[in-house]
Amino acid sequence: MKVLVAVDQSPESQMALRYTCHLMEKADARIDAVYVRPDETDIVPESVYGPFVGKEELAKWLEQQQENVEEQVLGSCEVCEAVKTPCTPRIVMGDPADEILHIAHSEDYDLVVLGASEHSAIKGFLLGTVHAKVLHHAQLPVLIVRNFRPIKRVVVAFRGSDCDQAAMEFIAPLFFHRKPEITILHIAENETRQHDGIAQACLMNGEKALREFDHAPVAKMASGNFVEELLKDVAAERYDLIVMGAYGIHRPKYAKMISDDALNIARLTTRPVLVYREKTPQSGR
Template sequence: MKVLVAVDRNAETFVGLRYACHLLESCYAKVDALHVTPDLKDIAAESYAPFLSKDGLENAIKTEIQQVEEMFREAFQPCLPTNLPCALQITAGDPADEILNVAHSDGYDMIVLGSHQKSYLRGLLLGAVHAKILHYAEQPVLIVRQFREIHRVLVAYRGSHNDDASLRFLGPLLANKNAEITLLHVQETGQGESDEFARASLQKGAQILRDFDFDPLARMAKGDFVEEILKDVAVNRHDLIVMGAYGHKRPKYLQLISDEAHNLARLTTRPILVFRETIEVRTA
């Protein structure tokens, strides 16, 4: 399994690297950090730093790279006990485009995004780069705004094929964590969802997790999907949210995620894994 963690010179983004190592500590995985610098071929010096010449801009970018390299060496220290191989890559261009391109061309299985503290304090929990990657990635995307050891996991479960695949992806990741997993199905009565369908969905999801030797808690709620999930996270202090990128009505032509997945990723302060495809994860 190959995981790509996006980082920059803001220390908060390296929380994603530490969290990825924590999540994958029992898996056969490789974790790479990616830093994207401005591309001198595409930008004018004055648009990036008006007071710098071209040489000055090049030196500023070199200094930025050196800072990121030093931050990477420091941030990776807590990951050393996991024995996960990890390297830092540097590329140039538009951050979202480059992260998506590298993830696709190099065959990464998951993208991890940290968060800037300034954005967090201002309530901008899903910036433009995060939003673009979340919508257009071909892989599961994990957004990390704070490091929390994984003890309680909430799966926002709608019973779709994509949700089922997210459980099969999650099972090996949590194999040795002794985590409490809760399946929460929000019954969407406004869309005509019956009690029988809701119960059958929960039973199906619980059985998938039992196949991985978990004993999940299965609960139903009624109301607005996002509001009920956020309420449960606050009351039960879950450490990680997992959900499929698509509900039962997956877009036919576009990769865009469901409104529920976007809004939950935008509003929660917990780490959230938005799942897209099924891959094999081997445990150590």
């Protein structure tokens, strides 16, 4: 599995890299820690030191930023090396969201990982522009990490879609050696409820995929508002990771945009959230 972790100077991104090393500890994975250095022409001087920063000073500042990130990434990558998971720092230049998406798609990555501030979730702020853009447009799974929690309990939020089923098939081999306790929380929403037979078939296929890798998932039922019921259960059960499909029951046919539910969960919880979306043919080009 190829994993792209976006890094910068923030503690959140370095924590996300260490978390990814923990996540991939016993998986056959390769991790690339990608730092997107801003283009000098895209930076407003006031955002650095003051309105009179010259081009030369700006270049020096960017160089220092890059050196600081490289040093931090090398330190974080040591966690991966300790568990024999390759971790390679990479530096590219451009717009962070655009470059992350371009690299993830053109180089056939299997997962993108982004660190996010825990405090913004507590205060209910929106996700940063980079996070929102990547979540909206990445045609592959995206993991948002707000804090480091050893993965012992995982909840799969299930609405009865094929995307939810595929999410279970994605995590089944990933957690084969770790064997966390996996709960499938089936939330039925009256307004958008899928035919019970179809939902049950998806649930059975997802459970089967988990059992093929010797997991013993526990199924739970709930009804009501999807976001409210999921957050309520996460608060009560204190799961370490939330897994969910990017789409609702009605998968978009053309503009494959992430559902509002998935965005709200990523915004409102302090738990790591894996938003699953199947890689498209364009991702491998």
